[in-house]
Amino acid sequence: MIGEWYILLKTVKNRLRQGASFIKRDKPALLTFLFHSIFRNEEEISLNRIDPQQRITLDLYRDFLEYFLEAGYQFISPDDLSSGLEPSGRYVLSTFDDGYYNNHRVLPLLEEYRTPALFFITTHNVLANQCFWWDVLYRELSLKGAGRREISAVQKDYKKLSPAQIVNRLKNEFGQKAMNPTSDIDRPFTPDELASFAGEKYVYIGNHTSHHPLLDHCSAAVQREQMLACQRDLRHLLKMEPAVVSYPNGNYNRQTLRVARELGFAYGVTVDKRKNYLPLRDDDRLALGRYVLWGTKPVTMQGDIFRSDLTLSSRKKV
Missing domain, CATH: 3.20.20.370 (Glycoside hydrolase/deacetylase)
Known part of the structure; x- marks a missing residue:
C-alpha cells in the first residue's frame, strides 16, 4: 500500500511540474x-x-x-x-x-x-x-532471484570500492569468468x-x-x-x-x-x-x-x- 501511495504522489508531482513548465520555459x-x-x-x-x-x-x-x-x-x-x-x-x-x-x-x-x-x-x-561491473552484479544477482531494490543496494556498497577491488570481489563471488561478456x-x-x-x-x-x-x-x-x-x-x-x-x-x-x-x-x-x-x-x-x-x-x-x-x-x- 505504501508503495502504491508513493507512486501516486510521484505521478501527481510530475504532472504538476509538467503543467508549471508552461508558465515559464525555453x-x-x-x-x-x-x-x-x-x-x-x-x-x-x-x-x-x-x-x-x-x-x-x-x-x-x-x-x-x-x-x-x-x-x-x-x-x-x-x-x-x-x-x-x-x-x-x-x-x-x-x-x-x-x-x-x-x-x-x-x-x-x-x-x-x-x-x-x-x-x-x-x-x-x-x-x-x-563487462561493466554493475552489469555483472545485476546479471548474477538476477539469476539468484534478487529484485531491483536488493540489487541496487548491493551496487551502492560496491561503489565504495576501487575498480581493482570490485573486479576481485566479483571473480571471487561469481567465478573467474564473471567479467566476460555473454552477448x-x-x-x-x-x-x-x-x-x-x-x-x-x-x-x-x-x-x-x-x-x-x-x-x-x-x-x-x-x-x-x-x-x-x-x-x-x-x-x-x-x-x-x-x-x-x-x-x-x-x-x-x-x-x-x-x-x-x-x-x-x-x-x-x-x-x-x-x-x-x-x-x-x-x-x-x-x-x-x-x-x-x-x-x-x-x-x-x-x-x-x-x-x-x-x-x-x-x-x-x-
Whole structure:
C-alpha cells in the first residue's frame, strides 16, 4: 500500500511540474542528456543480461529526438561547443556513457534526424573486452532471484570500492569468468569497432576515464592518471584526444575540476539536474548539468519538465 501511495504522489508531482513548465520555459540554454545502453525493445530488457538503468529503447530515443526537434531545439556536437553557441539559442547535447557496443544501434536514428551524439568511453573495458561491473552484479544477482531494490543496494556498497577491488570481489563471488561478456548486449566495443564507430558523421567521442572510478573517492593523483590514461588510450585507438570529459557516476569534487582544467579539457559533464543557461560561464564549463531521461515515464512529460525555467536545481557546491 505504501508503495502504491508513493507512486501516486510521484505521478501527481510530475504532472504538476509538467503543467508549471508552461508558465515559464525555453530560456536560452543548453540541455544535456545522459544515456547508457540502447535496447531494441522491452523483451530484450527482460532478458536481464545487463542492468537496464534508464530502460531506453530505440523507439523511446526516437521519441526523444522528435520531441526536442519539434520544440525548436538544435542538437549539437562538441565542435559546436568549441565554436561557441549563440546566446539566444536552445540546444541539446545527447550523451552516452561507458562505451557499450549496443550504442551502435542508435546510428541509423542519428543519421535519419541528422543529430549528433557524444559517446564517453571507459577505455579499459574496451581494451580488455570486459563487462561493466554493475552489469555483472545485476546479471548474477538476477539469476539468484534478487529484485531491483536488493540489487541496487548491493551496487551502492560496491561503489565504495576501487575498480581493482570490485573486479576481485566479483571473480571471487561469481567465478573467474564473471567479467566476460555473454552477448552483444552486455559487451563494450572492441577497439576496431570503436574506431569504425568514431568515424561516423554524427558520432563524437569523449573521455570517461580508463577504469570508471568514483573520482571524488580518489586522490588528485589518481584522478589525473585516470583521465590521462583514457586520453592516451583514445589517442592510440582513434588518433584523437577528446576535449570533453564525463565524470563516472557524475561524482566530482573541487580537485576533479582542477585536474580536468590542468589537463586541458574544455568541458566536463556531471549529473547535476539543471539547465546550462547561455551564455555559458567559464566556471561552469567543467561542471555542465545533465538530465537523465527515463524509459518508464512519458517523454513528453519529462521533456516539458526539463524545459521549465521554474526550478530550484542549481550547481552542486564543491
